[in-house]
Amino acid sequence: MLYSQYRWSTPDIEPEAAAGLSQALSVSPLVARLLVGRGVLTEAEAERFLHPDLSQMHDPYLLHGMDKAVPRIQQALERGEHILIYGDYDADGVSSTSLMIHLMRHLGASYDIYIPHRSNEGYGLHNHALDWAHQQGVTLIITVDTGISAVEQIAYASSLGMEVIVTDHHEPPEVLPEAYALINPKLPQCSYPFKGLAGAGVALKLAQALIGEVPREWMEIASIGTVADLMPLEGENRVIVSYGVESMRDTRLPGVSALLEISGVTQEQVTSVNIAFAMAPRINASGRLDHAGRAVSLLTTDNLDEAHMLAGQLDLLNRERQQVVESIVQEAVAMLEHKIQSQGSVPHVILLAGEGWNVGVVGIVASKLLERYYRPTLILGIDPETGMCKGSARSIDGLDIYEALTACKHTLDHYGGHPAAAGMTLHRDQLVELERGLNDYAAGVLKEEDFIPRRLADDNCLISDVPLKVIQEIDRLQPFGMSNPSPRFVLNKVTIKETRTMGREKRHLKLVLEQEGWQLEAVAFGKGALADFLLPGTVIDAMGELSINEWNGTRKPQFMLHDLAVSEAQVFDLRGSADPLNGMKQFMRTFEVHLRYTSGSIGVIVRQETNVSIGNSLYEPCLWVYDRKVGLLPRNAAAQHYGQEQVRTLFVFDTPETPEQLDAMLKLFSGAENIILLHGSGHNRRDRLQMPSRELFKRMYVLVSKWGAEPVGEQEITPVLSRQCSCSVRMITMMLDVFEELGFIHRRDGNIEFVANPPKRDLATSRNYRAIESMAETEQVMLDAPTSQLTQWMITRMKGVS
Structure with missing residues (x-):
């Protein structure tokens, strides 16, 4: 039995609404159900959703503060004032700044830009930057994605004689800055119909208010910020990203073209997913390891050669970022494993800090x-000179990390964030108290089920429900992203027909699934290690996304496998292992997320007392040994403490010596969901049993009868009989x-x-004869049978003794 890595759930979908949409839109029932599951209930809503149009964009003057900001900017243009665009270093901030540069150029403005350095300055406006702006003759500051x-800081700017127009989309605080104008759809006094704009989206609305219809390539830039900042792809954002992606397929921006090329994305087929996973990381790498100005230059250059050079630099920075991240991850995991060993469990909240850890990648x-x-995890970089720590937190569904930090705010210099993520600054002397406080808080909030991640699927379906035509229809729901994710489906009770690995290092898994005569290829990246254990004939439940595989001009459905589960008990054949202990460790690593280990859930059976320890693990195995009299006995403290009832994963290092021991094992561990056979060759082949036959017993009887009535030493004669009968001693x-x-x-x-005239007795009446038959069968199957025969035989016996 394999548990799913995630807790799957599917929404309740109103069947009548789905049936009505299917008929009204002439789409498949599955696509209609997807629409209803996403809150699209009427034909009119579906038309707007499936056909995003500029007519769905709202009047920018509905944004509070726009009526003040536009005349002030126009006044600055007329007077030739010097304007400062003050942005941020993440992909949304870069996009917002870049869009405003295009706007300033279009308007012929005199302008400068300023983006703070992530590591040296941090987020937001800074007084030293305002001093610099004042020295440059700036009289008007326009913030984007910040402020x-x-x-x-805005009060300080005012004291220097500079007026500030804030364009932002973050949650406004209780006390607002006294800026010349505040433009933020989330302001309490703002009645703008759509609250989910990114910083780049707000900048785009300012551009629309100033010039009316904007050039289509500006939508590309706004779409990058919207997708990268994980804004909901609904309402106005859906229009922005739809038009932005369509424009990218024939872009006039050299930077976008070069970035797509260096990312390995086919320009004509670019999607919002490519923005999220190919473009955004490279843009973000600029601000994480260097300065975000390089990414701004890429999105604003008119020179293709310069664009290729800058895109190459961002790609190298992203590769460096990946290496830096991997290095810190390895250090952090080693640090955590040591902590786990000393504490005996994974803490409710993980807090790790290291000197020299790049604060640009700790998130x-x-x-x-x-x-x-x-x-919930906090990673912090420590400045070795000052002892100050800067870090980022990421949390799970059951814990609001902002609330948790608030409960420990006495340990923090600064913090901010929301339920899923946060940032903080504190001195290293406060780390222990912060860790203790967060874990105490979490212990009172989190339940056991909170430690199993959730994954929402859109629907349950059959393989027959998703032919090529339906998958093409699903594509009409693009662009995919936050609030409109790529649809996930659950396929229940599908049978594996074929299993193999893919890739140069066999890192990826490919399955052929079958259900009621329909077949579907499934691919799981990074799960090649499962190939040896998912045998043909195994019935699984699978969760993943549908796609179209194009190869050599052929297009066919494909299932991108995210997670799977097997609901029946399983036997895994790893016989012949030269090192069973290492085999057990490897198996546990491979299936860690699918077996849900708990204390007492791992059992190991050996023939004699052995030191079986799996090292840095939370779950010491319960060790049991065979006993001729009682079947099995506990042989370590874990087995004595937990008993056999909690064992769910059973590793068999040595074969039972008798069928009775095998049945005793299966009965004792009747709750085992998985049995992993790691035994080697067992008895030496010269010592193996063979299935008894009447001819063999007849031959031996003849040999024994030749002794006559004289007693013969058993130890002397058995090797002789062994050679003469070609049997083991x-x-x-x-x-x-x-x-x-x-x-x-x-x-x-x-x-x-020898008894000269023995009574006539049938061999079949002998208990010992039947024992040889049973033991020989057990030995032959356990040691020599093909995997399919062995596993079926074991499962049958498991059911027979349960």
Whole structure:
């Protein structure tokens, strides 16, 4: 049995609404259900959703403050005032700044830009930057993607004689800055119909207010900021990104063209997903490891050669960023594993800090550790000279990290964020107290089920529901992103027909799934290690996304597998392992997320007492040994403490010596969901049993009868009989047991005497004869049978003794 990595859930979909949309729009029932599941209930709503149009854009003057900002900017243009565009270093800030540069150029304005350095300055307006602007003769500052909380800084700018227009989209604080104009759809006094604009979206609305219809390439820039900042792709954002992506497919911006090329994206087929996973990371890398100005230059250059040079630099920075992240991840994991060993468990909240850790990537590191351990995670970089720590937090569904930090605010110099992510600054002397406080807070909030991540699927479906035509229809729901993710589906009770690996290093998994005569290819990236364990015939539940695989001019449906589950007990055949302990460790790593280990859930069976420890693990295995009298006995403290009831994953290092031991094992561990056979060759082949036959017993009877009435030493004669009968000594000894039971021989003082006229008895009446048959079958199957026969045989016996 394999548990799914995630807790799957699907929405309740009103069938009548879906049926009505399917008929009205002439789309498949599946696509109609997807629309209803996303809140699109009427034909009119569906038309707007499926056909985003500029007519759906709102009047920019509905934004509070726009009526003041536009005349002030026009006045600055007329007077030739010097304007400062003050932006931010993330992809939304870069996009917002770039869009405003295009606007300033279009208007013929005198302008400068300023973006703070992430590591040296940090987020927001800074007084030293305002001093610089004043020295440059700036009289009007326009902020983009920042400024709504800059109360003191804007007051300082005013004291220098500079007026500030704030364009932002972040949550406004209780006390607002006294700027010349505040433009933010989230302001309490703002009645703008759509609240989900990115910083780049707000900048775009300012451009529309100033010049009316904007050039189509500006929509490209706004779409980058919208997707990269994880804004909901609904309402006005859906229009912006739809038009932006369409424009990118024939872009006139050299920077966008070069960025797509260096990212390996086919320009004619670019999607919002490419923006999120190819373009945005490279733009963000500029601000994380260098200065965001390089990315702004890329999005604003008119020179294709310069664009290629800048795109190449961003690509190198992104590769460097990946290496820096991986290095910190490795250090952080080692630090955490040491902490786990000393504490005996994974903490409710992970907090790790290191000197020299690049604060520009700590948020990415936190995300990676959260994904691996599924715990709220804080990663901080420590300045070795000052002892100050800057960090980022990422949280799970069950814990509002902002609230948790608020409960520990006495340890923090600064913090801010929202339920899923936050940033903080504190001195290293406060780290221990912060960690203790966060874990105490989490212990009172989190429940056991909160540590299993959720994954929402859009619908359950059959393979027959998703032919090529339906997958093409699903594509009409693009652009995909926040609030409109690429649809995920659950396929229940599908059978694996074929299993193989893909890629040069066999890192990826490919399956052929079958259901009611329909087949579908499935691909799972990074899950090649599962190939040896997902055998043909295995019935699974699968969750993933549908796509179209194009190869050599052929197009066919494909399932991008995200998660799977097997609901039946399983036997995994890893026989012949030269190092069972290492085999167990590898198996546990491979299936860690699918077995949901808990204390007492891992059992190991050996023939004699052995030191079986899996090292840096939370879950010490319960060790059991075979015993001829009682079947199995606990042999370490874990087994004695937890007993056999909690064992769900059972590793068999050695085969049972008798069928009775096998059945005792299966009965004792009847709750086991997975049995992993790691035994080697077992008995030496010269000591193996063979299926008994009447001819073999007849031949041996003839040999024994030649002794006459003289006693013969058993130890001396059994090797002779072994050679003459071509059987193991062990087999000969057990055959003699049968002869003794049937009265053919007597055993006294280590000697054997032949009975001249024994009673006639049928071999089949002998308990020992039947034992040889059963033991030989067990031995043959356990050691020699093909995997399919072995697993089925074991599962049948498991059911028989349960």
